[in-house]
Amino acid sequence: MKTKVCIIGGGPSGLLLSQLLHLKGIDNVVLERQSREYVLSRIRAGVLEHGFAELMREAQCGERMDREGEIHEGFFIAHDGRMDRVDLHRYSGGSSVVVYGQTELTRDLYEARERMNGRVIHHVEDVKLHELTGDAPYVTYRSGDEIVRVDCDYVIGADGFHGVSRKSIPRGVLREYERVYPFGWLGVLSRTKPVSPELIYARHERGFALCSLRSQVLSRYYIQVPLSDKVEEWSDEAFWDELRRRLPEEVSQRLITGASIEKSIAPLRSFVAEPMRHGRLFLAGDAAHIVPPTGARGLNSAASDIYYLYHAMLGHYLDGDDSGLDGYSAKALARVWKAQRFSWWMTMMLHTFPDSIDYDRKLQDTDLAYLFSSEAALRSLAENYVGLPF
Numbered sequence: 001m002k003t004k005v006c007i008i009g010g011g012p013s014g015l016l017l018s019q020l021l022h023l024k025g026i027d028n029v030v031l032e033r034q035s036r037e038y039v040l041s042r043i044r045a046g047v048l049e050h051g052f053a054e055l056m057r058e059a060q061c062g063e064r065m066d067r068e069g070e071i072h073e074g075f076f077i078a079h080d081g082r083m084d085r086v087d088l089h090r091y092s093g094g095s096s097v098v099v100y101g102q103t104e105l106t107r108d109l110y111e112a113r114e115r116m117n118g119r120v121i122h123h124v125e126d127v128k129l130h131e132l133t134g135d136a137p138y139v140t141y142r143s144g145d146e147i148v149r150v151d152c153d154y155v156i157g158a159d160g161f162h163g164v165s166r167k168s169i170p171r172g173v174l175r176e177y178e179r180v181y182p183f184g185w186l187g188v189l190s191r192t193k194p195v196s197p198e199l200i201y202a203r204h205e206r207g208f209a210l211c212s213l214r215s216q217v218l219s220r221y222y223i224q225v226p227l228s229d230k231v232e233e234w235s236d237e238a239f240w241d242e243l244r245r246r247l248p249e250e251v252s253q254r255l256i257t258g259a260s261i262e263k264s265i266a267p268l269r270s271f272v273a274e275p276m277r278h279g280r281l282f283l284a285g286d287a288a289h290i291v292p293p294t295g296a297r298g299l300n301s302a303a304s305d306i307y308y309l310y311h312a313m314l315g316h317y318l319d320g321d322d323s324g325l326d327g328y329s330a331k332a333l334a335r336v337w338k339a340q341r342f343s344w345w346m347t348m349m350l351h352t353f354p355d356s357i358d359y360d361r362k363l364q365d366t367d368l369a370y371l372f373s374s375e376a377a378l379r380s381l382a383e384n385y386v387g388l389p390f
Helices: 012-023 036-041 050-058 063-068 102-115 236-246 298-319 328-350 358-371 375-386
Strands: 005-008 028-031 070-072 074-079 082-087 097-099 119-121 125-130 138-143 146-151 154-157 175-190 200-202 209-215 218-226 260-274 281-283
Touching (some): 012 028, 050 298, 218 236, 236 260, 260 328
Parallel strands (some): 074 200, 154 281
Antiparallel strands (some): 175 260
């Protein structure tokens, strides 16, 4: 098989890049280890930056997002029994975010690739990357008993934290930065009316909580739990009881509960790999960086990688200009680290740390008090939350 761009990973990042390149006549193929059904079963983020939404529209995949997604111009932070609203529209200069589930976004991308007869190959095994620092890289994978070779100009590693792409960069070249947090998020998806039309981030002495939504009939809730906790230990009733304890009374009283459709615990981690380019290999999304979900930067950081890669590929194939490819790693990492800083700050301010001392807790109190007493601080939060410019 021959193609210009071989994309490893059939999640939203890989599919979005594939779709964008196809629309510009740049041949590509997507290789995915899992089935399409498995990819669509992963319950993930649902807050999209303004820039990400624009990229979906450019990819001709934004029609359902615009029809069913919800525009949010603010969110709440609950603390000390009160609710303070962050007015994103006001403090970001008129911008907002779109609440639209990652599962639905991925489904839209899959359907677009099908309509255009895009090549997305599932159930690939034993993927290996070859000759990445030469002029003729290629990828091999096993399909049943057959070994398939894909010759290409470039390889895009969009295969997540556990994928093969980052591991194909020599240890002497790759540098990794990581922080693992001493807790996770227990999340529940339920067919219930959301408790609030906007997200509520709750700081409480018992632990962080988040009230989110996918639609007006589908709610997503989270509570902070120790890493030692198991999903099986949490009944639906126990989850709802604990969530109520962490919310202001005015919110907990109107909370509508129901059976969980999905329940899982996600550990929190901050991670960055540098560089994001090695020869003809370019990393994107979770293959190169992970953030705690507190600031809703994960999928959005991946989108900025795809934006930079897409325009770099356009420069190379349409204009013979390689400056975008040469500068990709530095440009992407500059934005990645800003997203890391914002997610770290939100996580540190809103969570309860098991080893914190009174001094730490007073600083958290002061951080929140300063945030809502300073327009400059609110502008900084809003600017980061709606998304820094690509």
